[in-house]
Amino acid sequence: MAKRTILTAPDPRLKAKGKDVDKVDGDIRRLIDDMLETMYAADGVGLAAVQIGVALNVVVMDIAQKEGKNDPQVFINPKILWASEETAKFEEGCLSVPDIWEEVTRHTAIRAQYLDRDGNQQVVEADGFLADCLQHEIDHLSGKLFIDHLSRLKRSMALKKLGKAKRQKELA
Ligand code: NI
Numbered sequence: 001m002a003k004r005t006i007l008t009a010p011d012p013r014l015k016a017k018g019k020d021v022d023k024v025d026g027d028i029r030r031l032i033d034d035m036l037e038t039m040y041a042a043d044g045v046g047l048a049a050v051q052i053g054v055a056l057n058v059v060v061m062d063i064a065q066k067e068g069k070n071d072p073q074v075f076i077n078p079k080i081l082w083a084s085e086e087t088a089k090f091e092e093g094c095l096s097v098p099d100i101w102e103e104v105t106r107h108t109a110i111r112a113q114y115l116d117r118d119g120n121q122q123v124v125e126a127d128g129f130l131a132d133c134l135q136h137e138i139d140h141l142s143g144k145l146f147i148d149h150l151s152r153l154k155r156s157m158a159l160k161k162l163g164k165a166k167r168q169k170e171l172a
Contacts (some may be wrong), residue, residue, distance in 0.1 A: 006042060007051055008096050011163075013053050016051060028076070031056070057078065060074055079140050081111045091104075110134060
């Protein structure tokens, strides 16, 4: 396993559209292991392959970390099949948009299909935090960040704050 570098906004590679994985083989499982290692090292709950510069539709997630547990989940080629009409605001952050937290409106429940680590087709019914995380990660696969859901003003403020933090880091 190897830790990879997480790209941060406004890196143009974060806007890449992911391709579906043709075959879940050893290379993909190695990618998944690298992504999990990278996500845990960064204290994140989710990571899309696009965020490490690999334009494939692969997502890893571990929402049990919130309760101090470990339950790694893998979603390959995830597609939303159904989304509730009901929406709610969720406070979100992103490893590619460090130290910015904003409320985003999401569907409160979704149904999605995906391939698991063994390449088997699965369907997940998700609500609450899992539904929020899945929508956030699936957005990454089409080059969309959570700040793209914000008003133009809030989005430009977030990018400004991010740029300032980056410059300070370079000077330090
Ligand atoms: Ni993210």
